[in-house]
Amino acid sequence: MLRDITLGQYYQTESVIHRLDPRVKLTGTILYIISLFLFNQFTGYLVAALFLCVVIRLSKVPFRYMVRGMKAILFLLLFTMAFNLFLTPGEPLVQFWKLTITREGLRISVFMAIRLTFLIIGSSVMTLTTTPNHLTDGMEKLMGPLKKVRVPVHEVSMMMSIALRFIPILMEETDKIMKAQIARGADFESGNLVKKAKAMVPLLVPLFISAFRRANDLAMAMEARCYQGGAGRTKMKPLQYARRDYLAYGVLIAYLLALMLMKYVGSFI
Amino acid sequence: MAIVLDHVSYIYEKDTEMAAFALKDICLTIPDGQFIGLIGHTGSGKSTLVQHLNGLLAPTGGHIYYNGKDIHADGFDKKELRSRVGLVFQYPEHQLFEVDVFTDVCFGPKNLGLSRKETELRAFEALRQVGFPEEYFYQSPFDLSGGQKRRVAIAGVLAMKPDVLVLDEPTAGLDPKGRDEILDRIAALKAETGITVVLVSHSMEDIAKYVDRIIVMNRGSVLFDDVPAEVFRHDAELEAVGLAAPQMTYIMRTLRRRGMEVGTDVTTLEEAEREILRVLGK
Amino acid sequence: MGIIQTNKLVFEYIRRDEEGNAEGITRAVDEVDLDVKQGEFVAILGHNGSGKSTLAKHINAILYPTEGTVLVDGQDTREEAHVWEIRQKAGMVFQNPDNQIIGQVVEEDVGFGPENMGVPTKEIWERVEESLKAVGMYAFRKHSPNKLSGGQKQRVSIAGVIAMHPKCIILDEPTAMLDPNGRKEVIRVVRALNHVEEVTILLITHYMEEVIYADRVIVMDQGRAVMQGTPREIFSQVERLKSLRLDVPQVTMLAHSLQKKGVPLPDGILTAEELADALGYRKG
Structure with missing residues (x-):
């Protein structure tokens, strides 16, 4: 079972995503995870899914590697879903025995499942395309300013x-x-x-x-x-930003803007 | 009473793209009372093979029979099998955990559900069989030397009174004297109790000296399975798979090439000495 | 002056019981005098617990002498100011290949030493390349160390030391955990480094096959250097070695037992060819 945990397992291949600076990937992953919790409409998830698909495609890592990481959290996922499904108050949809499924519950549990799935796959993309050493290098550099406060x-x-x-x-x-x-x-x-x-x-x-x-x-x-x-x-291997890294930051900003736009547009639908 | 392997195959990471054959169509019989040497370089499948003998790994193809019964059939008592086929792994550090040597050796028989008295009797007997000095019975197993740790690990398995004792490289990391002491002990144990022994090793010298049958593994298959002298005749094939005949065999060949009329079917020091003395007419 | 010198080196430690009370003093190294010249290949032979590894750890300033001195390239290991310089000059390879590889990619591990020394980035790459080539592991530079065989891992460890440009390399039982093929690989690399690159080698081992190529062999027992000489001189003393829990090469053993049976043979035969010569069989 332990072997199913994909986090921390690097998949060796040549791709644009592999070559990106780890700082870009770290920042990107964090922003992506935050973005998942920013919206509540399906349109937003569509953009997030699209973005993830493109990144996965570019990374050249076979999709089943991403999904493998899911196995480890399957229980957690089902638990959260069930929790939200039955315990959210609101307009009842189905009722049997002492359990009630509400419209809000259904909505929240589906959203929760999508968020968690995207979160795991998103971070798997990072760990699968970045050697752990590179990753820690990136973290060290990103957290560099903390050295001044004796961290x-x-x-x-x-x-x-x-x-x-x-x-x-x-x-x-x-x-x-x-x-x-x-x-x-x-x-x-x-x-x-x-x-x-x-x-x-x-x-x-x-x-x-x-x-x-x-x-x-x-x-x-x-x-x-x-x-x-x-x-x-x-x-x-000192970290140095290349042109593609700046480009990647640009794409990230574009993605976030697209989401904002969706949120804005979505609120009218 | 025997272990029979019938067309046994084992594939690692089955159902993934990394799937690799660790064992390929192995057919073997291990009858009672034999002293068998299992040889092969790292990755030849010998460690995988021994883990099949006591059911730790289940074959992905074929069957294994112990005393005529399929060990992976429903209702077969695996725990019982593991007490009958005792497997000692390479590093004693992987099994020693108790506060003192004696308690550690009791772990096996205790797991068999034996009474306390019987457990302790067996532990005592097993430690005696491996020649472990009584004054260290209540020492922590972690403070022992490499050779003594090895003895305790073997005793820990012997205390279950197995019919077959499988030893995975019992001399790895020991110095020459320590190595000889352990192997001599095993040979004495074999002579004393008639137990079947399967000795996994890299060293042709060790094997040549003790065993009556050699199984050579290569890439998951059995390359040779015969008495030592026959196996060592195939030195070219052995070298091709990263092994070699014992050094004595090569020494005798050199002598013969140089014109000395010695036989070259020699594997041990004693045989070589006898052969040279014969030629010298002494 | 030798590159490694010890004068009456003594190392003692206090044995403690489980509660931490002192039980007694063990003298692990006992008045050892060592003098290794630049370019020499010296082997230290001894059974487990003979003190040979403890001696080795002094040369890299991991342990400090209780009495006596250790000089590496003329510098005393006890002077704190020299410690890092000494560790760079006397590189050390340990027994367990898994417990000394720090990097997760072969080349990164080899670069670890130079990084610590503050070598500029460009030069680190040059050193990594040259070191990996010297041990024949360049083709594996992008691999994970976990996927390598024991012999390959040890070669990476050796490369990691070479990349620090040491004056001598101390190998502390580098082959004890390897299979016969891995052992041969490592010894071949060590010999080549000594021959071709003229690196001073101090090899610690209990395998007698590995010391045959040394210029000089020192045999240790109970913390003392009890025998010293060329491999042939050492292996001439079969009974003595046996009493020290050590082996001699099989052919030496054979010659020795023939001798005992009354066959007139000289001491210290090291190869089958020599045995044929001694038995009076002419070449060709």
Whole structure:
């Protein structure tokens, strides 16, 4: 199940979206997510969907990779939908037993589902087209001004990029430990919650010990390679805006303007 | 009593574009009491194969029978199977978790639902079988040396009293002495209890010294399955797949090329010594 | 003067029980004198727990001596002002390939050291390219390290060290977690670096096949350097090595047991050809 989480998984290919500066992609994703919550009409969603489709097309990442990220939040999605569907007061549409579906409820739950879906796919586009390293570089640079107020921006981004590198390694390790314990008759599946929690001990102890060991080794290896924090460091791949990045910002603004326009026009319909 | 693999295939990431054959149409029988060496380079499918033996992985094609019963048929007791076919993974760090060695070895038998007394008896017996010194029974398993950790890991599986013991590279990372000690222990255990042993290894030298049958894996298929001397005769094919015959075989070939009338079907030091002494007339 | 010099190096640490109370003192390295010349290939052989890795970590200023001194290119590792310079001069490759690769793309990992040293961007790229070519991993520069084999990962780690332009490279059991093919790959690269690029190599290992090509072998046991000499001199002492939990090459072992059976053979035979010579079989 863990492997279904697409967030943080880079899809290697050549495309305009891949080549964009990570700062553009980060800003773009954030603005896109905000934009999803700006409007309440279907026309607005149409524009948002269109924009997303074009970006996905340009990224050359197969669509099923985007959808894969959805699997992980399917439960959350259904839960939110059900919650909104049954608990929004308003004009009743259908009624059975103690549950009532209202027109407003239906509307809100559908909107919520669309928003969440677009949100996940939108951020998947970013993570699928940007190497995690590039992403953390972008964040470091975008949050650069925070350094002045003593926020350890470099350290945080270094931590993130290391965490991202070790996630697949630790996942594989979890799988191996699980198998080793199952081979000794461990049972991770049956029993009530307490029993299940107890059954996790033979998995978690070796995993934690290994993670700490790795952390220790890695810290030593980094020091051995002269790592001493962000000061005095140069960059192998410094971020520099190219023409296409300015162009992309232009497209983003155009998209936002189009949405505003829709909202304005939509309010008359 | 035997494990039978009937046209077993396994495909990784089935149904995705990354699908790859890890095992291709494997037919094997592992009868009782054999000492089998399973050889192949990294990625040859040997680790995938051993995980099929105790049902950790289910084949995507074919069937596996344990004592005549299909292990993936409905109603087959997998837990029971895992206690019969004991699998020890490469890194003991992946299984040691208890506060002390003895409690850790008790984990397996405890999971089988045995009484406390029986559990402890088995743990004690298993630790004795691997030659683990009694004065360290109540030490934390994390403070042990690599070789001792390995012993505890093997004992942890032996305590379930398996009929078949599968060891995935039990000597990886050990120094030469530590490696010999572990392998000698396994051989002694085999002689003492008659248990079936499947030893996964990269090292031809280790395998040549102990086993009576070698299975060579390459790209998910069985390349050779025979007695050691026969397998090592195919040194050119072995080299082509990134393996080699034991060094002794090559040494004897060099001697022969240089004019010494020695036989080259030699795999161990003892055999080589005997052969050279024979030619020298001593 | 040698590039690496230790004088009566002692390293002790306090063993503690679970509550953190001192239980005793362990002397992991015991009065070791080491002198490695520029361009030399020195191997340190020893079983697990013989103190060889602890010794190695002193040279990169990861550990500091309890007594005695460690000089790298004439600089004392205990002087804080020199630490970063020493770490750049004495590059270090560790045992576990997964736990020393920081980058998520091969080339970014190789660039990590130079970035830390403040090397200008353009030069980082040049260094990354030349280092990856030196270890034969240039074709993999855009790959994720997670998809590489153990031997390939170690070669990337070596490239990461070369990119810092060190004067010597210390390899701390770089092959202990690899399969035989991976081991050969790594040793081939190490030998080439020593031969072609004339990098000083200090190789720490417990595999005797890997030390045959060294100029000099030092055998460690219980923190002490107990044997020292050329590979042939070392492997002549089969019984001694066995008592130190070490192996000798198979052919050396064979010659040794033939010797014991009364066959007149010299000590320290290292190849099958030498054995044929010694047995009196002429070439061709």
